[in-house]
Every structure is written in C-alpha cells, then in structure tokens.
Amino acid sequence: MAFYSEEQTEDYLFKIVLIGDSAVGKSNLLARFARDEFYPNSKSTIGVEFQTQKMDINGKEVKAQIWDTAGQERFRAVTSAYYRGAVGALLVYDISRRQTFDSIGRWLNELHTHSDMNVVTILIGNKSDLKDAREITTAEGKALAEAQGLFFMETSALDSSNVTAAFQTVVREIYSILSRKVIQSHELKKHDPTWMGNGKTVILQGDGDQEADGQPKKAGCCSS
Template structure:
C-alpha cells in the first residue's frame, strides 16, 4: 500500500464515529460558557475570553464504552439582544448544557427562562444538565450547592458544579448527557432516524446496523476514555450568511 493510501485510510478511521449528537450550551452572559467549552475541547483555560457574538460552533469526538460519539457543540450568546437569533439554533438539539455562575445570583434566577426556551424548541427527548460554573471561587459563592441541586431535581435535569479555570469536572457534563442519550437509543425511546431527534447515525453505526438487528453499546458504566479532539471553530455574526 502506498503511503498516501495509508494516510487516507488512517484519516478516514480517525474521523469515523457511531453517532452524531447536537448539543447547545446556554445561559446568561458572563457565566463562563465559552471558557467551559474551550477547556472541554483544548484541555486548557481560555484567557481573555470575550462575550460570544451570535453563535460559535465546535466539535469533539469522544469514546463511550465501545462507541465513538461526535458532539456538535453550539455555544450561544447569553446577551438579550442576541436571544431571538440564538434560539433558532436550539431546534433539534439532543442535549443542553445550562450554565450559571455560582458567584452570581442573577445568573441563577434566570435559569427557568433558559430551560423553558430549550424545552420548547429542542428535541422532545432533550437531555439537560445544569452546570454551576466557577466552583474555584467558592469564597464568593452566592448560590449554594443544595439550592441548585433542588432546582435541578424540581425541573428534572442533572446537576453538577465545574471550574473552567482549573478544569475540575469540565468533561463530566458533556459525557453525562451523551451517555444518557445513548441509553435512550438502546432502550428504544429515542430513534436517531427520526427528524428533530438531534442524533444521527455515523458510518460505523450504519455498518453495525446492516450486520446486526440490535445495536450493542457495551459497558457504559466504566470510566470513558478521553476522545480524539477534532476542533472546528466558526463564528457567526448577525447579518452575514451562516455556513
């Protein structure tokens, strides 16, 4: 086999995945959404982060059990003036990362509005995790863990605290949502072939479907391996044509 052929095959194998899932990252401006996502993608803190303008897109492929999952990650602006635009990107989302700042009571007070928009526009099977960011600033805390945990339970969403500065728990929200979606697929409650599900089959999964009547997800309870990072960043600015 020629080197160029080998290189092409290796690239195809690297990019192969079983499922593609659409996630949205939502919440008030200044809660650290972009920094959280940046640390998840790059495993490093994003210095001098500015407010997101419109929507930014990135992706990462992760391993869960025997499955490779490509996550489409839509980071939305938290400022009110972009709300009508960013809400259009909620459509068909399978997962939502709902972020507030543990040092900001105001960012916590508006969570219900963000969640209501997501539930109204995203997939009917939307999986949401509430993320209390900036856990490294516990001495400035305005929202107690117990209060946020109760809000999450009352609204039937998952909950955890993270620090986009230290990286503590940064991967957990994304992997938790992806795992919950996989389990919903295996149980039959979510059909990736249904429009608006926020999930689609990748080439690897389609090959398995063709050779077997049942998808096997292997063990999802073990600690997942860190996935291959593939980054694609695009900034969308109102008034311009989206890609």
C-alpha cells in the same frame, strides 16, 4: 440529530447546546473540554460558534457537536435555529452571581419552547473555584435540578474540575436513550416485517411509554 442504521452503527452525531446568561463561562467550559484551554480575559461570544468533539462510549465513536451562543438579549433572534435538532443541553449559571441562577427558569422555558424533542439537560454551577464569592450553595443548585428533573454538577473551567464529566454525563445519557430506542425498533421489525424503520431519525422520547392512543408519552429529562 442522532441517526442509526445497521450499516453504520458507529456513526452517532449529537447536537448539544450551551445556554445561560452572558459571562457565566459557557465559552471557557467548551474551550476547556474541547482544547484543554482557558481564557481569563475572554470576550463575550458574538453570534454562534460550535466545536465537534469525538468521544468513545461503550466502544462506539460518538461525535458531540457542541454549540455556544451569546447570552445577551440582543442575540436572541438566533434561538430557533440554535435549538433545532439539539438532543442535549448544558444550562450554566455562575455560583458567584445570584442573578444568573435566577434566570434558570427562563432558560428552561426557552429550551422547551424551541427544541423539538426532549433534551437531556444538566444544570451546571460554574466557577466553583470562587469559593469566597459564592452566592448559590451546592444544595440550592441540587434542589433546583431535582425539582426540574435535571442532572446537576458544579464545575470550574479555570481548574478543570468536572468539566469533562459534565459533557460526558449528557452524551452518555443520550447514547443510553438512543440504544434503548434502537433495541425497540429492532423488536418492532421482528414482529412486523413491513415496518420500515431503518435509517430513520431516532427520536429521544424518554423510556418509550405509550399513551392510550398508542403514541409515545413525553417524559421529562432524566435526573441523576
């Protein structure tokens, strides 16, 4: 979750999840981003692992807690706890395996079912180095992302291309939404001195539009 208080404006912790079919390269994307490492013979992730990576966003220290889990069906029991509190997601497919691209809809449904708020999501076409084995065109990936309101990027954990940019895109967008929410909460407090907003969890709800009953309106994930 993302927390804000006037005394600790530099303390931001964002939970980000990696999702997608098994062997699309989720663990190697995380290894490349967090430790600049790549494991050509890496085995499937068993259970759940996570890394915490510090980033500087607009002069503020942001910690991204990135969770990686197995893509195999038999580990699906971890889903509820895995998604809980996530504010960002990297949804990964392998550009050389059509089946992993066809699974994107199912993963999006799972993300929406188990997450408790709008999650900033980027669609990742990984293994862009496998040009000769490509089964999904860049245009296809971009079209799906646009249709679903997602960011989009092709990456290669092998040669590092766009890996850092992909994670930073998600973190920067979360930070941007959070910053708008903080400004709005300060404005509320100015106009209503009895409003007790300090230290509360800031829910990422898009641009803060309201329904007729005054409740925040759900907004889809932002597109690039």
